[in-house]
Amino acid sequence: MGEFGDCCYCVFWWQTSHEGWGDRTCDQNRQFREGLFTKHVYDGFLLYINDVPQGWCQCSPRDQWGSLIKKYSLAPEQNVWAITCFLLNPEIAGQGYAHKFLHELLADLKKQGVGKVQAFPHVGKNLSSEELWPGPFSIYEKAGFSTLKADDQRPILELLL
Numbered sequence: 320m321g322e323f324g325d326c327c328y329c330v331f332w333w334q335t336s337h338e339g340w341g342d343r344t345c346d347q348n349r350q351f352r353e354g355l356f357t358k359h360v361y362d363g364f365l366l367y368i369n370d371v372p373q374g375w376c377q378c379s380p381r382d383q384w385g386s387l388i389k390k391y392s393l394a395p396e397q398n399v400w401a402i403t404c405f406l407l408n409p410e411i412a413g414q415g416y417a418h419k420f421l422h423e424l425l426a427d428l429k430k431q432g433v434g435k436v437q438a439f440p441h442v443g444k445n446l447s448s449e450e451l452w453p454g455p456f457s458i459y460e461k462a463g464f465s466t467l468k469a470d471d472q473r474p475i476l477e478l479l480l
Contacts, residue, residue: 327404327452328345328351328352329352329362329363329375329377329403329404330348330351330355331403332377332384332386332387333384333386335385337386362377362378362383363375363376363377363378363379364376364378364420364424364427366407366416366420368411368416373407373408373410373411373416374406374407374408374416374417374420375404375405375406376402376404376405376420376424376454377402377404377405378401378402378403378424378428378436379400379401380401381393381399381401381437382395382397382399384401384403387401387403387439391473393475398432398433398434398435399434399435399436399437400433400435400436400437401436401437401438401439402436402453402454403439403453404453404454405417405421405438405452405453405454405455405458406452407420409448417454417455418458418461421454421459421462422462425462425478425480428480434479434480435477435478436464436478436480437467437475437476437477437478438454438459438464438475438476438477438478439473439474439476440455440456440459440473440474440476441472442456442470442471442472442473443471443472456474459478460476462478463478464476464478465477465478
């Protein structure tokens, strides 16, 4: 996906501990991601524009990410999916792609029989682009998500499909 998604490889929530996360190399994250693919674990959606990947959304059954459950003190729940990363190429920002991408992936989840989707955006004033990796609050709000747990920095949002 180019510079806007090369290093994380969306393996943050797969880690049992986030201690030392900042010390991990891009290569370590990529190897972990490739290991998931080897096990046929596909946990996201890609946005293609003119056959070029321009966006990524990590979205999968929520309870597989133990560190997410622990961080947000969530009780296990069947048929709940989580959106944990929502990233677009900054070059396409402001063109409506985020809303369209979210709309399409939610329609796909509904077709698959997913009953509930949760999102974990960061909120606050003057957030840097680095802090917006879970996706901006506004796209979830526009898509009809409601607040399950209010928090000044990291609310939990939910949408029943």
